[in-house]
Amino acid sequence: MRQSQLFTKTRKEAPSDEVSKNAELLIRAGFIYKEMAGVYSYLPMGLRVLKKIEAIIREEMNMIGGVEMQTSALQEKSVWAKTNRWSDDVVDNWFKTQLKNGTELGLSFTNEEAFSSLMKGFITSYKDLPAYPYDFKTIFRNEARAKSGIMRGREFHWKALYSFSRDEKDHNEFYKKIRQSYISVFDKVGLGGRTYLTFASGGTFSKYSHEFQTVSDAGEDIIYVDEAQGIAVNKEVLNDEVLADLNMSRESLQEKKAIEVGNIFSLGYKFSEPFSLTYKNEEGDNNLVYMGSYGIGISRLMGTVVETLSDEKGIIWPESIAPFTVHLISIGQNDKAQELYETLTTKGVEVLFDDRETSAGAKFADADLIGIPHRVVVSGRSLDQGGVEYKKRDREQGEIISVDDFVSQF
Amino acid sequence: MRQSQLFTKTRKEAPSDEVSKNAELLIRAGFIYKEMAGVYSYLPMGLRVLKKIEAIIREEMNMIGGVEMQTSALQEKSVWAKTNRWSDDVVDNWFKTQLKNGTELGLSFTNEEAFSSLMKGFITSYKDLPAYPYDFKTIFRNEARAKSGIMRGREFHWKALYSFSRDEKDHNEFYKKIRQSYISVFDKVGLGGRTYLTFASGGTFSKYSHEFQTVSDAGEDIIYVDEAQGIAVNKEVLNDEVLADLNMSRESLQEKKAIEVGNIFSLGYKFSEPFSLTYKNEEGDNNLVYMGSYGIGISRLMGTVVETLSDEKGIIWPESIAPFTVHLISIGQNDKAQELYETLTTKGVEVLFDDRETSAGAKFADADLIGIPHRVVVSGRSLDQGGVEYKKRDREQGEIISVDDFVSQF
Numbered sequence: 001m002r003q004s005q006l007f008t009k010t011r012k013e014a015p016s017d018e019v020s021k022n023a024e025l026l027i028r029a030g031f032i033y034k035e036m037a038g039v040y041s042y043l044p045m046g047l048r049v050l051k052k053i054e055a056i057i058r059e060e061m062n063m064i065g066g067v068e069m070q071t072s073a074l075q076e077k078s079v080w081a082k083t084n085r086w087s088d089d090v091v092d093n094w095f096k097t098q099l100k101n102g103t104e105l106g107l108s109f110t111n112e113e114a115f116s117s118l119m120k121g122f123i124t125s126y127k128d129l130p131a132y133p134y135d136f137k138t139i140f141r142n143e144a145r146a147k148s149g150i151m152r153g154r155e156f157h158w159k160a161l162y163s164f165s166r167d168e169k170d171h172n173e174f175y176k177k178i179r180q181s182y183i184s185v186f187d188k189v190g191l192g193g194r195t196y197l198t199f200a201s202g203g204t205f206s207k208y209s210h211e212f213q214t215v216s217d218a219g220e221d222i223i224y225v226d227e228a229q230g231i232a233v234n235k236e237v238l239n240d241e242v243l244a245d246l247n248m249s250r251e252s253l254q255e256k257k258a259i260e261v262g263n264i265f266s267l268g269y270k271f272s273e274p275f276s277l278t279y280k281n282e283e284g285d286n287n288l289v290y291m292g293s294y295g296i297g298i299s300r301l302m303g304t305v306v307e308t309l310s311d312e313k314g315i316i317w318p319e320s321i322a323p324f325t326v327h328l329i330s331i332g333q334n335d336k337a338q339e340l341y342e343t344l345t346t347k348g349v350e351v352l353f354d355d356r357e358t359s360a361g362a363k364f365a366d367a368d369l370i371g372i373p374h375r376v377v378v379s380g381r382s383l384d385q386g387g388v389e390y391k392k393r394d395r396e397q398g399e400i401i402s403v404d405d406f407v408s409q410f
Numbered sequence: 411m412r413q414s415q416l417f418t419k420t421r422k423e424a425p426s427d428e429v430s431k432n433a434e435l436l437i438r439a440g441f442i443y444k445e446m447a448g449v450y451s452y453l454p455m456g457l458r459v460l461k462k463i464e465a466i467i468r469e470e471m472n473m474i475g476g477v478e479m480q481t482s483a484l485q486e487k488s489v490w491a492k493t494n495r496w497s498d499d500v501v502d503n504w505f506k507t508q509l510k511n512g513t514e515l516g517l518s519f520t521n522e523e524a525f526s527s528l529m530k531g532f533i534t535s536y537k538d539l540p541a542y543p544y545d546f547k548t549i550f551r552n553e554a555r556a557k558s559g560i561m562r563g564r565e566f567h568w569k570a571l572y573s574f575s576r577d578e579k580d581h582n583e584f585y586k587k588i589r590q591s592y593i594s595v596f597d598k599v600g601l602g603g604r605t606y607l608t609f610a611s612g613g614t615f616s617k618y619s620h621e622f623q624t625v626s627d628a629g630e631d632i633i634y635v636d637e638a639q640g641i642a643v644n645k646e647v648l649n650d651e652v653l654a655d656l657n658m659s660r661e662s663l664q665e666k667k668a669i670e671v672g673n674i675f676s677l678g679y680k681f682s683e684p685f686s687l688t689y690k691n692e693e694g695d696n697n698l699v700y701m702g703s704y705g706i707g708i709s710r711l712m713g714t715v716v717e718t719l720s721d722e723k724g725i726i727w728p729e730s731i732a733p734f735t736v737h738l739i740s741i742g743q744n745d746k747a748q749e750l751y752e753t754l755t756t757k758g759v760e761v762l763f764d765d766r767e768t769s770a771g772a773k774f775a776d777a778d779l780i781g782i783p784h785r786v787v788v789s790g791r792s793l794d795q796g797g798v799e800y801k802k803r804d805r806e807q808g809e810i811i812s813v814d815d816f817v818s819q820f
Contacts, residue, residue, distance in 0.1 A: 007541040042480040131417035
């Protein structure tokens with residue numbers, strides 16, 4: 001895409017009320033637009049990042065049998081009353097609205113009830129199990145304060161998968177698989193090295209749930225990392241029994257601040273029971289469905305990447321989720337840049353082509369702020385020296401290489 | 411995809427309160443799930459259709475310079491107060507909600523204000539124009555009654571593009587281009603033959619707006635079609651002056667009920683003025699930006715296809731937006747069906763493979779209801795006769811053809 005066609009602009013300053021690093025950088029670089037505290041619109045480059053994260057997650061979910069769908073945002077009282085989660089006294093972050101006739105409605109703050117209710121229409125027999133529906137969805141949470149940018153929004157984007165299995169054994173097999181998928185997702189989006197499978201509180205039906213925690217100073221959680229085992233424990237559950245259970249010693253643990261980027265949870269019969277979500281087994285007996293819940297905050301993940309992968313000049317996107325692969329900068333009038341743009345796009349490489357009439361300095365500063373992984377500059381000087389000036393976003397120094405050498409790496 | 415993996419099931423009956431044909435068929439075939447009147451979740455096959463319609467529109471919008479982004483659903487009073495569209499006395503279909511501190515918020519029922527406000531941050535000079543941002547978005551409208559299925563939902567999906575041009579002349583050039591894109595969209599989704607460019611009421615800044623109206627008994631609008639010219643006039647504006655203007659005679663017009671599937675509108679300065687959305691021209695003078703608005707209801711379009719392209723047995727999807735291209739039905743145990751499934755999917759053909767242990771009759775009825783364009787049956791009998799039984803959804807009769815002949819057409 002030509003930068004002249006992209007209507008967004010970089011800014012020197014973020015809005016004065018913006019205190020989070022992720023939103024500050026994303027607003028300045030033109031990825032998001034602040035509608036109000038905790039509510040952001042995604043500008044073209046921001047949407048491209050979100051969609052790439054989505055695509056990575058979609059591929060992983062489909063690989064283990066996930067089937068994508070799309071639930072509604074508007075929610076009915078009767079569905080949530082079944083689990084006693086309708087009342088604002090029980091759930092304090094509902095956004096509620098109402099129909100013209102006064103009927104109260106809610107905006108999805110999570111999705112267990114919606115999926116349990118919906119699946120009741122489709123599950124009757126053991127032949128209908130297992131089922132792994134999931135969706136990418138806009139979620140609304142009426143947070144009293146919203147100061148973490150896109151890491152804790154009032155309106156945000158997530159993926160949630162719910163598993164419906166015939167018993168705990170089948171559930172556990174799937175749970176192991178999806179745990180592995182989650183590890184793969186965080187690896188692919190570039191957070192693998194600093195994201196830990198973290199043991200957290202379970203519930204009636206399992207000893208632990210698992211969080212995926214990315215180490216960051218912007219984190220709101222405290223975890224204890226066992227570097228040797230590559231796992232962690234949430235402070236909430238840290239005690240001697242848990243340590244023994246996980247084969248950890250207190251001395252080997254490091255306390256870290258971390259951002260919860262995903263969590264997986266065995267729900268057991270917690271939701272199937274109030275919804276009478278049952279199936280008939282081979283003998284014709286009714287049994288409750290065994291459920292699990294698996295979430296990833298897509299926008300939070302994007303914010304976490306910005307919090308952890310950036311420097312004083314701007315964002316450093318991992319290639320897998322970068323809005324574009326190459327930032328092509330043209331200095332002065334030259335046909336070579338135009339030619340290179342066409343060569344790369346014909347090859348299917350995603351290029352942001354800075355064809356604007358702006359100073360070289362401004363273009364370089366914008367490129368650093370935006371953070372596309374491969375920067376290539378075509379100028380009279382680079383051409384005189386035999387090619388283009390190529391610099392990776394995470395390197396200090398660029399080098400002159402021939403156009404062919406540059407192109408051949410993609 | 412294997413039908414055994416798809417958790418949805420067909421139903422003999424739609425919910426008793428469902429009166430629209432589109433929702434009735436879509437619910438029975440397992441494309442949508444009714445959460446409440448006017449609010450539907452999209453089941454896996456429904457989402458596939460929505461995404462295909464989206465992809466067709468996205469391609470057309472990008473081709474004329476559209477740049478995709480994603481605006482928020484939650485909306486702030488101050489933005490809508492600028493155009494006097496915040497009050498429920500002025501706009502009667504807002505869904506409103508509020509923050510914990512009592513601040514009132516709205517849920518997007520349309521998007522002009524959001525885009526005008528956002529673009530004010532990016533447009534300052536003539537160099538920033540034109541700009542054509544668009545988004546696919548969930549829209550909320552508090553309809554007093556909701557009886558048209560997904561054709562008029564309380565929560566629905568649309569595409570809206572807004573154009574920002576320096577003057578009326580530039581605007582008109584783009585307007586002509588996007589009018590052509592719209593015609594192309596309706597052609598591609600299979601509604602071309604029955605969709606008319608329809609002259610409707612304009613506004614302060616243009617004599618007419620243009621609607622795209624699909625002839626259907628389920629339509630809520632009355633249009634007058636001039637078959638020879640291939641255009642129509644909305645009843646709302648039909649008078650002698652308009653007839654003369656469009657070179658139409660009353661005698662040649664046919665009255666039809668029609669569904670408005672898209673509309674394009676010259677907004678002029680209607681929104682740029684209250685938002686003081688201006689740009690500096692080459693001489694440094696401030697001028698108001700000239701705007702246009704271009705919408706397509708994605709879910710309504712899907713509903714319109716079902717209303718117009720179906721028979722007594724079920725839906726007849728056009729290939730371009732069908733959830734799958736081929737419905738492969740296996741009768742009895744045979745490896746050939748499995749083999750054909752693998753051959754087709756390896757070729758990149760989207761196949762729904764009915765591998766369920768169900769009667770042939772039930773499988774055929776489901777296939778007709780679901781409406782995938784190419785049905786192929788692999789049974790002991792078809793194999794004895796030399797191949798597979800192939801039938802298009804819109805044909806009465808099938809034929810036996812060899813596996814190779816069947817595969818080679820994709």
